Amino acid sequence: FGSTRLARGDMRIAIVCIGSRGDVDPFCALGKELQALGHSVRLATHDNSAERVAQHGIEFAGIGTDPVEARQSEAGKAVDKAGACGKLAALKSFFHPLVVGWATKAHAALASGE
Numbered sequence: 551f552g553s554t555r556l557a558r559g560d561m562r563i564a565i566v567c568i569g570s571r572g573d574v575d576p577f578c579a580l581g582k583e584l585q586a587l588g589h590s591v592r593l594a595t596h597d598n599s600a601e602r603v604a605q606h607g608i609e610f611a612g613i614g615t616d617p618v619e620a621r622q623s624e625a626g627k628a629v630d631k632a633g634a635c636g637k638l639a640a641l642k643s644f645f646h647p648l649v650v651g652w653a654t655k656a657h658a659a660l661a662s663g664e
Contacts, residue, residue: 560589564611564660567595568652570618574599578606594656611659613652620648 563584567577574595581591585607592609596616603610620626625644632640 562590563592565591565593566613566656566660567593568613568617569595570616571599571602574602578603578608581608582606592660594659611656611662613655613659615648615651617648620644 561584563581565577565581567574574593577593577595581593581603584591590609592611593603594611594613595603597612597614598616598619600610600612621629623644625640625647629637629640629644
């Protein structure tokens, strides 16, 4: 990365985090440090983390349901019920729509800040 240094406050940084509070908190800390350097930070994560992100003074962008809540869905319950032969198919049915939804919402939420 050479000796080129970025000037203070000249970056708009978007962070996407999928996970629980234990996953979100380190990105909140990172966001605060980046803000202290004068950068603009937006954290896109699950809707149930909105208040937590806001408490850190970071702009929040929601991406929908978190994985724990999703496990309560029919597809999530099907993963638990699936036998050894059906487990992989059940996992795909569970995760594929979640990941596509999170990615779509994250892209829209982050693009809206341009």
